[in-house]
Each structure stands twice: as structure tokens, then as C-alpha cells.
Amino acid sequence: SQQGEEDPQALSIQEGENATMNCSYKTSINNLQWYRQNSGRGLVHLILIRSNEREKHSGRLRVTLDTSKKSSSLLITASRAADTASYFCATDSSQRYQLIWGAGTKLIIKP
């Protein structure tokens, strides 16, 4: 069964606006990761947040984690055309080496 589920499935915004994507999961985790996938660069790791962390920043990315709600959000500020991609959250599982992936949020940045 799917551990991570992203919301919304698709998001279209104007360049310069902020984009927020959410991820919900079902069981306890050690960490949660966000990845980006586009046709140019394939699947790329963005950020990892551990279960004892609540917020993490990397450049224009801000990730929050609420373990009580079993949810995470990814905020991309000042979006650019190059941010157009699918964004996936991935959580670890009872088999700690295995990541469980959501179906992703497709983000389109309109110029």
C-alpha cells in the first residue's frame, strides 16, 4: 500500500508565485525525503527531514514535518520556469532501506 500521498495531484501557478505541496503518510517514520523529477535531469533528491525536525530550508525550498498529523509540506518560493517538474515525497518503511513513494505532484510554472 502507498505510504506517501501527495496533494494536490497537479498545480499550475504563475512564475514568481509560491508553490506548496503536501504529503501525508500512514506509519511512523525515521525521515521523509522530497525528490524532483523532470525530463531534463531525471529524479533528483531535494531535501531530507528527520522525524525529530520540524522545519528545514534549502535555498528557495522550505520543508515542514508534523509527525502528529503524519504530514509534510514542501514550499517553493519565488517559483521559476525551471521548477516545472513532478515532486515526490518518500518515506522509509519497516524495512529501513526501502523508501515508499507517493504518486507525486505535477507542478507547472507558467511564464
Add this chain to the structure above:
Amino acid sequence: GAGVSQSPSNKVTEKGKDVELRCDPISGHTALYWYRQRLGQGLEFLIYFQGNSAPDKSGLPSDRFSAERTGESVSTLTIQRTQQEDSAVYLCASSGIGGSGEQYFGPGTRLTVT
């Protein structure tokens, strides 16, 4: 090499034929993963190799699927008697620590079974 490489990048095959997909992980990475991604969907775990330990094959969808890895180097994923439902992108990833940390992905092999 600088990153994970996979070959071929695209493969079109007829139903019933066997295919072999190759993955070259990042040098020194002990963990290697194979995933399948169907169009518009997330990643489906197939198999995991960690060093010289027995691989975790729990994600392989049928006995037509098999994978090998020699030591901490190249891995091959073989699909025998391909079916149309095998059409997908097959992604390989490697990781330095073998836990639930960051994984580095190859560009994938797009398999189309006609």
C-alpha cells in the same frame, strides 16, 4: 563515474522476448536499488542489493523478473518473456549508506513492449 548510469536509455521489444537492463552505480556506493515507474505514477520498489548480503527481492512482481549484482559494481535487471504490462521506466539508484538516506538515481531505461 560522476553519477549513476543506465543502459539502454530506450528499449522497444516484442512481447515474449527477454530484455536485460544495466545499471552502473556511483563508485563506492554499497547499496543499489531497482524501481519501476509507470506513466504518471510513483516509484515501485523491485529489488535491493547491499554489499555482499543476500538481495531483498520482495518487490519483484513475478518470477519473470530477476536481477544480479557482482560485488559493489554493475547490476543487471532481466525480464523474461516480456508482457505489455512490463512497459514502464526502470530506474536504478545507489546509496552510500544503504539505509533510508538519500538515493542517487540514474536516468532510467524506458521499456516499451509491443
